[in-house]
Structure formats: structure tokens, C-alpha cells
Amino acid sequence: MHKSALVLFSGGQDSTTCLALALSRYERVETVAFDYRQRHSVELQARVEVLAQIRRQFPAWAPKLGQDHVLDLAVLGQVSETSLTRDTAFKMESSGLPNTFVPGRNLLFLTLAAALAYRRDLEVIVTGVCETDFSGYPDCRDDSMKAMQLALSLGMDKRFLVDTPLMWIDKAQTWELARQLGGQALIDLIVEHTHTCYLGDREHRHAWGYGCGHCPACALRAAGHARYTAGLLSSR
Numbered sequence: 257m258h259k260s261a262l263v264l265f266s267g268g269q270d271s272t273t274c275l276a277l278a279l280s281r282y283e284r285v286e287t288v289a290f291d292y293r294q295r296h297s298v299e300l301q302a303r304v305e306v307l308a309q310i311r312r313q314f315p316a317w318a319p320k321l322g323q324d325h326v327l328d329l330a331v332l333g334q335v336s337e338t339s340l341t342r343d344t345a346f347k348m349e350s351s352g353l354p355n356t357f358v359p360g361r362n363l364l365f366l367t368l369a370a371a372l373a374y375r376r377d378l379e380v381i382v383t384g385v386c387e388t389d390f391s392g393y394p395d396c397r398d399d400s401m402k403a404m405q406l407a408l409s410l411g412m413d414k415r416f417l418v419d420t421p422l423m424w425i426d427k428a429q430t431w432e433l434a435r436q437l438g439g440q441a442l443i444d445l446i447v448e449h450t451h452t453c454y455l456g457d458r459e460h461r462h463a464w465g466y467g468c469g470h471c472p473a474c475a476l477r478a479a480g481h482a483r484y485t486a487g488l489l490s491s492r
């Protein structure tokens with residue numbers, strides 16, 4: 257079976273859970289992120305800290321965790337709404353997506369990840385995309401992922417597996433998956449060190465971690481954590 261994987265790792269809750277899953281499933285795991293300048297630098301800092309904490313706290317996983325890659329995708333800033341429309345500040349659209357959203361962004365991420373996986377001889381591309389909670393991004397849907405897996409495998413003449421472990425689970429189940437993979441230590445690591453907030457808020461600390469508490473990303477993370485915690489209590 258497959259032995260090596262490249263994880264699209266942003267430093268958020270979802271991709272950290274995907275990384276834990278990959279480390280429990282594959283023998284050699286590398287990580288990749290994309291720096292497109294609109295992303296708050298706290299997110300890129302968070303991912304470095306999460307990697308360091310995983311190496312420190314999970315000795316069984318540490319030897320499997322290989323190179324981390326950050327690819328410069330500044331060009332994405334040139335096709336976002338904020339740069340195409342003069343005097344447009346960051347805001348949330350009625351769709352629930354930030355106006356910095358770039359159509360097809362995830363397709364670009366996967367294409368570059370596959371090129372990197374090809375070079376690094378990695379067989380599986382793991383991504384934390386999900387249809388259950390947040391289907392606003394059409395390039396994160398299951399059909400899009402399956403189409404990309406086929407296109408990348410044909411176009412690079414190498415059989416890639418695009419692994420999407422979170423596709424059909426909700427945010428509460430994502431917390432539960434993390435608990436199953438790494439126990440309370442992984443839950444604590446995710447709460448303390450991962451970053452999800454669209455506004456880059458690292459000042460306000462909640463039971464579920466840092467964030468403004470109001471943006472859609474915070475609301476989703478908070479609601480999922482509340483349901484996860486309630487589930488833990490009721491199962492005792």
C-alpha cells in the first residue's frame with residue numbers, strides 16, 4: 257500500500273488533524289503551505305510552531321515527519337477581489353466567504369502539491385477539504401477532488417491518491433478524530449497552537465483556541481468544539 261504522503265498543511269485545525277492522520281498512516285510524511293501574502297503571517301507562524309510541537313510531543317511520529325515546504329504564491333493576490341476592485345477592504349460576502357477568496361485556488365494548490373510530490377517521490381496528497389460544514393468552496397468538493405486526482409495522475413503520468421479524510425465529517429467529528437489519533441495532548445496542541453481565524457486574531461483565547469470569535473471560521477470552530485465537548489460529557 258501507500259507509504260509516503262504530502263500534507264497540505266496551513267497550520268489550522270483541519271490540516272493539523274490531517275497531518276496527525278498521515279503520520280499515523282504513512283511512513284514518510286512531508287508538509288507544504290502556500291504563501292500568498294493575503295494570509296495573515298500568524299498562520300504561517302502557527303504552522304511552524306505546530307510542527308515543532310508535534311516533533312516534541314509525539315516521539316512515535318517525529319521520525320516520520322520530513323521536510324516542510326513553503327511555496328510562494330504571491331500571484332494569487334493579483335486575482336483576488338480586493339486587488340481587482342479599488343478601495344475594497346477585507347469583508348465577508350453574503351456567501352460566507354471572505355472577499356479575498358480566489359476562485360479555483362484549491363485547484364492551484366493541488367497542482368503545485370502534485371508537482372512537489374512528484375519531485376519528492378511522495379505517493380499520496382492529503383488535504384483537509386470538507387463538504388459537510390462549509391461547501392461554499394466548489395473547488396473543495398469531493399467531485400472536484402476526484403477530478404483533480406484523475407487529471408494530476410494522467411497529466412504527470414504518476415498515480416496520485418488525493419486523500420481527503422475530513423470530506424464527510426463535521427467539525428465536532430474532526431475534534432473527535434484528533435482525540436482518537438493523539439489523545440488529549442493533540443487536542444491541547446490544536447487548541448493552543450493552530451490558527452483558524454480569518455482576521456488573524458491571536459489576542460482572544462477561548463476554550464477552542466485563539467480568534468476573534470465572530471468571523472465564519474471562528475464561529476465554525478467554536479460550534480464544532482462545543483458539540484465535541486458536549487458529546488464527550490454525555491458519553492461519560
Ligand code: ZN
Nearest residue numbers: 453468471474
Ligand atoms: Zn475569527
